[in-house]
Amino acid sequence: MNWQYIVGILVISGMVGLYFLLSRYREKRVWKSTVPFCEAFVNLCDHALKGRDFGTGVRVSGSDESMRLRPIEDQPEAVQALLNEQIDDYLIEQYRNMEQYRDEAQLLLSAHTLIANRYNTVLNYSCQLAEALLLAMKDPSALKGKKQIDLLNAVLLHQEKFRGDMLPSILPKPAKQSDGHPEKT
DSSP: OOHHHHHHHHHHHHHHHHHHHHHHHHHHHHHHHHHHHHHHHHHHHHHHHTTOOOTTOOOEESOGGGOEEOOGGGSOHHHHHHHTSOOOHHHHHHHHHHHHHHHHHHHHHTTOHHHHHHHHHHHHHHHHHHHHHHHHHHOGGGOBHHHHHHHHHHHHHSHHHHHHHTGGGGSOGGGOOTTSOOOOO
């Protein structure tokens, strides 16, 4: 084999290795935003939902874009309790923290498309879930359409699955815990 081929292979291998090292470095920088983001999301959900069992979720009328929540008195007891609660300063603070850390992470990810799609999907979906929950608590009649109601049902019914499956994909390995809460760093 010609020495030029060997040098070419070594240069290419070095560039690939350098690319993966830089990717790992960038991902570690992003974790400084995703860990507090996940903590804020979990705190918001825990505070708002208070461990209630929401059974089958919310009751609706209409279909697709005309879908609306039925009146509060027609909702299951746990949903009624949630919809009758006021949004307090703690919930607002946690949501603002989520937005701040999402923006920081997305800024760091803007130049790195290899991992950006995975992170952005989880970050944006988490914020949509929190928005639907807060909107329902603020004004249940403001939830309009199948998409918003599906988001509310997702946070009420599938939040534990989301914590266990999606949130860990944007956390460093030591921060993952089986209970869905990020480990304090």
